[in-house]
Amino acid sequence: MRRLPLEGIRILEPGQAWALPFAITPLAALGAQVIKIESTVRPDMSRGQPQPDGQPPEDYWNHGGAYHEMNRNKLGVTLDLRTEAGVRVFKELVTISDVVAENFPPRVMHNFGLDYQALRAIKPDLIYLSSTAYGNTGPWRNYIAYGSALQAVSGLTWVTGYEDGPPVQGGLLYNDVISAMNATFAILTALAFRTRTGKGQWIDLAQYEVAVSQLGEMVLEYAFTGRAPARQGNHDPALAPHQVFPCQGNDRWIAIACRSDHDWEQLRMVMGNPAWAADSHYATAPGRKVHEAGLEQSIAAWTRGFPPEELMQRLQAAGVPAGVVATNKDLLLDPQLRARDFFRTVAQPAPTGLRPHLRSSWPISGIQPPPDQPAPTLGQHNRYVLAELLGYPPDQIVALEAQGITGMVPAQRRPQRPAPPEELLRQGFINEYNPDYKTILGLS
Amino acid sequence: MTGEQPEAVTQPFQGVRVIELGRDIAGPYCAKLLADFGADVLKIEPPGAGDPSRRAGPFPQNLPNPEASGLFLYLNTNKRSLTLDPGTATGRTLLAELLAKADVLVENYPPGSLEGWGLAADALLQRNPKLVVTRISSFGQQGPYRDYQATELTLYALGGMQYITGAYDREPVKHGYHQAQYVAGVNAAGATVAALLDTWATGEGHVADISIMEAVASTLFSTIVEYSYVGLVERREPRKGSNLRHPMPTRDGGYILPSPGVMGDWETYARMLGIPELLEERFSTPGNRAVHADELDDILRPAFKEKAKDEWFHQAQEWRFPFAPVQSAQDIYHCPQLEARGFFVESEHPAAGRVRMPGALVKLSESPRQHRRPAPLLGQHTAEVISGELGYSREELARLRAAGVV
Structure with a gap:
């Protein structure tokens, strides 16, 4: 079998939610070995909604749809980084890795003693991506934000909406996703630099800045004319209809x-x-x-x-x-997306079973990622990583689990039960409910 | 990229020769990202008119000038420009010579254009087996929509982002400006680098096939799983209160996004705002707040009118709530955070004068973005390339110019 472009590259992903894990999805598909680091105290919040058929099973944390989408082809490890032993294991993993990618607020990794300065000392050619809301420097560096907030700050909300109305928020996770796409490019760029020079580096990605970068002409309109562009609905300034x-x-x-x-x-x-x-x-x-x-x-x-x-x-x-x-349903059934294999069916652990997932990388001739592996269950690869990659003896692995530094079950169970579809329909949160969606999608 | 002295390399794509057959946004943005991190991008423009983005504006003082279009200046920094008509036999020959020595071709003409010029990707790779060809198109190089006509509006619609944006009982509305094109551009840049890494390792070239519709649809994965896991067709939010997810007007005529955050504590939120009413049973849980969203808005609306958006922003952040001001281009242009980080770069352009625009996409500590040159004038580097690099004589160049080839 032909090698994939990132085979031999190992990436540690102490990432959460959307803005970072989705950045690593294509890299995993392109052959990198990705170790996703969570803790049983704070499992990735994307493990929540949506659950299969809206019914959280006993181990609901292994069945979140968004989690499955973003974390295919990764290894799952839990480590409590608030403990010395947890930090020690993390550092040992760093010495055998190429990339660390994280999206905590700036203080967090620093407080764990795991910021770029600390890790470069033990792995000089490390590539380290920090994806933060506002960047690691400047007066707002410790401010917090979610994707929807970044949409507002970046100017996108201001220019979105009807001509006669207030600014409108678009898809709530949109800015998380574009942060991820830009982070993917940044990591690949740093890998290119390392390939040629042997040097690693620190990537300071401000989600605010990558969003403004996609609005360059809006900024120049103000610079050139002193006028802040207004909302124009779906209209074009010159063309109609x-x-x-x-x-x-x-x-x-x-x-x-x-x-x-x-x-x-x-x-x-x-x-x-x-x-x-x-x-x-x-x-x-x-x-x-x-x-x-x-x-x-x-x-x-x-x-x-x-x-x-x-x-x-x-x-x-x-x-x-x-x-x-197009609605979300239209996308799943779209003849063009289907003709190009944009969706691939992946067998997730029961009771989730077969689901269509987005193509996890780009169509590039001669680079054919193998079929997707399902997203890892919580702590699924603890033993593999500790024993096979770090050479820990069985008694140490057991001790880490006994101390709660690793684990396969969340410290606190918080299954969320959303309102039933019929209620969402009545309130107008959804436009249509298809209880037979699996048949419609050809999954059963 | 072999046999080089590593210490002489200060940029990730230094010395990587990129030919850009790009126009408008998606192709040029992809090549700009490569140029910003060191690639030598040669932009091929049609003689006479050039890239359509030269006519798009915005223009200094609103005076149209194809050498001073803001969109063009932003998307084409750090590139050189060569005018050439690939529809002529001589133009095609010149282009083939350039591609034989190039590392990357980025193109975003309609599917079939390269083939029509006799420059099919397969043929290009036969002549230059190490070439990476990145193709960007509205729907991709095959499939039933391949030849469909598209604009930013229709791509946003087909990509699924528009349906969920706007008011429940009005028409769906698109994001402002050109997000579909930019999203495709950054995906294409990622695919190009992935392919390049492989080519450096194996010596084999590649063709990447980027669809703008797919790039937009990818931004919606969290909406897509609502259907593929539960069977829910999502719609624009119902007209019932703002649910703290939509902008609230502030004293200065602006707006604030007053999010209590995912983990936010409601009692602290009420204390920060100084509104004890918020602690009543009807607002005690997210579910209750959704049910009583209109009443909640009636209480919050006058409260948020009491301060300016920036006052709310900083106050809420001190309490660790992720409030965000709805910023206009003016706010962004004068933003102290962007200022402190040196986000904007300023340079002199022969036609547009002093231009200040967004600079580095991300900060790379060892190979930071360099602002090497402003966007090129149309055909500015034609002689330099045709005579200097391809070795044509001055007389031959004059003949090509006279024939309208370059």
């Missing part, structure tokens, strides 16, 4: 964006050349922009008669940019 339109069905929508007068001509044709569309106001982009409200009403009256999938096909056949406003 440029909006999502209601379709047949329960809260179904289609996005349509005309880039040119030609696109508009094609849209008219697909609509069957209705008389209203021949209005000379609509003939050019500036005219359509001025009369945008009326234009949108008329288009919506047409789109309401069709399901969005049909409209997308008909508009695309005429070369007009159009796309279904």
Whole structure:
């Protein structure tokens, strides 16, 4: 079997939640041996929701869907880093590792005696990534934030929303995920530098800064004009129509964006050349922009008669940019994503069983990761790592467990029971509940 | 990358030759990340018009100028520019010569474009077996949507992010600006480096196939599992209170995100705000607060109006609550945290003057980002490359210019 690009690289991941574990997912798929470090006192919070069928089993902490998604192909170890023995084991692991990646607030690893300065002394070519909300320096360095807060601070919330309304928060975990994607790139970049020079380094990733980096032109607009850009809904400053339109069905929508007068001509044709569309106001982009409200009403009256999938096909056949406003269910069933194997079925431990998971790395010719291994149960690889990698004798392994420094069960059990789907539906938190979702997804 | 002196290497991608057939955002952002960490990126632009982002703005004093578009300046720092038309036989020959000596090709033209120019990835790898080709497209290089037309709006819709953003009873709304394109760009950069590491080890080139729709869908994994684990189709949040997850207006006309945090203690939260009413039974648990969300908002709204967003931010952080001000571009431009970390870089550009823009994506202690050169003028390095590096004579270059090839 052909080697994978990161075979022989070992990564320690004392990471939690979303912003860091998801960064390591592609690296594990590309062949790195990843040791995820948790503790029985503070298991990764992503082990919570959602649980299979919304029913937490006895060992609910091994069945969180988001946890499964982010932690495939990793080894799971528990270590209480508040103890001397825990820190000693961690340091021994550092001496045989290449990368440490963590996302605690700056004080935490320092207080454990496990910051970059301390670990570089025992592993000079170590690559150490610290992913923090605001960075390891500056007046806000000890401030805390979650992904949703970073969306607000980075300017993304300010520029998101309806023209006539307040700033809107998008997907609540969005900034965690982009922090992760940028961390993946940063670690690979540091590995490239080490490959060429033999030198490790410290990566100080501020989640705030990577978010602003994806809004460069927004910052320059202020720099150039002294004007802070405002919200514009789904609109484009010059082009129309440029909006999502209601379709047949329960809260179904289609996005349509005309880039040119030609696109508009094609849209008219697909609509069957209705008389209203021949209005000379609509003939050019500036005219359509001025009369945008009326234009949108008329288009919506047409789109309401069709399901969005049909409209997308008909508009695309005429070369007009159009796309279904996809739900999470639509993504799982999307023919394009399916044709490209974007989802892969993985057997998670019972009772979770077979679930579709995202492709864990990028499609690159000649680099074919093997089928995914399920995410580790809590402390699943304690013995393997201590015995096989560090050479601990059985009595020491047993002693660590007896002292509660390692373990396979959370110190405190806190199963969460979300409101039943019928109640979520009634309150409007969800749009649809499919008790037969497994059949729909072809899982049973 | 073999036989080099390690001590002479100060940047991760120093000496890595990248040819960018990029335009707009996704391809240029991918190549910019490589350039910022040392790669020698040669950007190939169509003669005459150049990269469409040159016409996108924002422009200094709102005066359109293809050499001073803010989007272009930001995405193309540290690169060189060569104009060349790959649709002509001579242009194709020149490009093939450049690619024969390159380490990486980054391209984001529609699927089929490379093939149409006679530069199919397979053929490129035959001539240069160590080449890494990173292709970015709306939907990927195969599949039923391959040739679908797309814009940022439709990709955001199809990628699933839009449906859950906005008000419950209004149309879904997209994030501002171009998140789909940027997310694809950083994924493409990651894939490029992974492929390069493999090529350095094995001598074998690769083709990476990045789909913007997939990059957006990846940001939604936590929403996707709600369906694949429970069967729930998520929607925009119902219009019932802010649930402390949405911006609250502040005294200065701004907004604060007043999150009590995942582990936040509600009694302390009530004490910090000085509102004993919050300790009543109806607000005692997250579940109760969701049920009485409107009443909670009625109490909190006037309270948050009493201070400016920054006052709330710093006060709450002292109490260890992860409040966040909703910052505009103006706030960010003057942010003391970004200032203290030297996040913005300032440089002189021949057409735009002094430009201050975001600098290092991340801080690498041993190989920090270098601001080596501002974004190039259109075709600024054409002579340098065609004559200096490919060895064409001045007369040949003049002929190519006259024929509109470069």
